[in-house]
Amino acid sequence: MGFGLVVRFVAHDTAAAQAFDTLAEEALNGIRAKEPGTLVYVNHFVADEPRVRVFYELYADRAAFDEHERQPHVRRFLAERGQYLESFEVTFLDEISGKGSSVDQAPR
Structure with a gap:
């Protein structure tokens, strides 16, 4: 089942x-x-809020996210992002259903 965050x-x-x-x-x-x-x-900008960025991330499952977090390029991003930021907020998402989602693709 898909695992994501915003x-x-x-x-x-x-x-x-x-x-x-x-x-x-x-x-x-x-x-x-x-x-x-x-x-x-995906990194998104927000219209009329030039300082705001919104990431949408979707992983095959929680294990894929955990593997993502272990990668050197991600660890560097996580270590260095703070110098540019006033704040950030993470919302974790567990999939229920949707078009193109892993739930939508699952055999019934």
């Missing part, structure tokens, strides 16, 4: 938001290349 980041200022985006893109390069269990990993 993270809302608030940067100190717009310059910090841009530096944060660069750091996130470096992590994303590793995620694309080395993480088959990471199904979706």
Whole structure:
């Protein structure tokens, strides 16, 4: 069953938001290349809130998320992100149902 999270980041200022985006893109390069269990990993900006970024992340399962967290590119992101941020909030998500979800694809 799918496992996901949404993270809302608030940067100190717009310059910090841009530096944060660069750091996130470096992590994303590793995620694309080395993480088959990471199904979706997207950095969004929020209209009219230039300091805010929202990540949406979806993993095949909790084990895939745990493996993601162990990767060097992710550990670097987690270690360095704080210098750019005023705050962040993580919401963990356990799948119930949906279009294109693992529950939707499961045999009945």
